[in-house]
Amino acid sequence: MKILIADDEKNMRWILEKNLKSEGFAVVSAEDGEEAFNLFLDEIPDMVILDYRMPKLDGMEVLKRIKKINISTPVIMITAHGSTDAAVEAMKIGAVDYISKPFDINELKMTIFKALNIDKLNKEIEYLRDLSTEKFDNKIVGQSKKMQEIFTMIDKIADTNATVLVMGESGTGKEGIVASIHNKSSRKDMPYIRVNCGAIPENLIESELFGHEKGAFTGANSRKFGRFDRAQGGTLFLDEIGELSLTLQVKILRVLQEKEFERVGGTEVIKSDVRIIAATNRNLEEMVEKGEFREDLLYRLKVIPIWLPPLRERKEDIDLLVEHFIGKYCKETNKEKMIIEKDALDLLEAYDYPGNIRELENLIERMVILCADGIIRASMLPKEIVKGAFLNKKDLFILPEEGINFEEVEISLVRQALERSNGNQTHAAKLLGMSRHALIYRMDKFHLK
CATH class of the missing domain: 3.40.50.300 (P-loop containing nucleotide triphosphate hydrolases)
Known part of the structure; x- marks a missing residue:
């Protein structure tokens, strides 16, 4: 615990340093306001004791500058006997307490310990408030009827x-x-x-x-x-x-x-x-x-x-949960906000999640960590997710109202299988559920290499 003492009286600085060091504090001292503020910037003390009257910069100006840099640093102002107005002004600016000269050293120690305890409690309260906000806010996400x-x-x-x-x-x-x-x-x-x-x-x-x-x-x-x-x-x-x-x-x-x-x-x-x-x-x-x-x-x-309800009974919540977890883990890993392709989201919504929300959260965390270009694609999903999603779909493909060009769909699927297997025909054929000879036939038919 480090305390900065600023007083233009050498004997006062010596007395304060000696007594505070005996209490286990590290002490740095300044003989004028300008030096005090520079030491505050360099040393980042846990507390500052300021004399009201000092050369170059008076204590009130130093107090104002300190509060602009770090409003939470506790500052005790030392004022001349009867300077009530100065003490009140210092408290308004942000001093935690003041003590009038001449003072008893034990009285000053009590003031210091009281101010440090208040500062500690304030930091604990702020920490718990942040922890509470992090813990409770946006913890449960859902738009489904069951969750509502x-x-x-x-x-x-x-x-x-x-x-x-x-x-x-x-x-x-x-x-x-x-x-x-x-x-x-x-x-x-x-x-x-x-x-x-x-x-x-x-x-x-x-x-x-x-x-x-x-x-x-x-x-x-x-x-x-x-x-x-x-x-x-x-x-x-x-x-x-x-x-x-x-x-x-x-x-x-x-x-x-x-x-x-x-x-x-x-x-x-x-x-x-x-x-x-x-x-x-x-x-x-x-x-x-x-x-x-x-x-x-x-x-x-x-x-x-x-x-x-388990996640499989509230699948309309999956897109919200995915968005929530992407935001959460982008923030934790200091990454820019990512997007997820519709194909990948469709597969995630089709999967049953035996591990429920915890499984989905772990999956999104993994993909955010591994994603390099800010786009989460279907190809990044684990095989068990893709396989489980397709097994759950009643129709593997939904025919649009306007119909399709079947040959274009077939060409697209063969091309995707070859790309995913890096040109390995045996592997590509397995992905398409056909024999290698059937794949080679289609490659020749559509002039694919």
């Missing part, structure tokens, strides 16, 4: 405390739905905590959820706050809740019913102000029948059920 119904449901339930269960296959975007509910609720400025119930070992997940007291088990050397503690006032997202053991299901049920819990090894009853939203890709009704999931917990979770 889900968006309407989210708007209705977001600002309630109702428990929500989001169901759907892996990769359908369940976390985006949960995040959207939280972000549209009155809890949006409070914690949003996610727990993947299937990713934490069974012997650790109780402590992870509820925390533990010191000495609760071997290795518990201090009290630990769990996810329920951290989510107080906000939302706790229990992803893959079907993976929880029956024992833990009882404890979750208690939190839902009684709004309270106890840490592992503790006796203190802790009140819970947490909204629980759960998600699963498993059939919980079947699990209830098999005795693997508690029926009473299922009823508590399904106050508001949301079924998220």
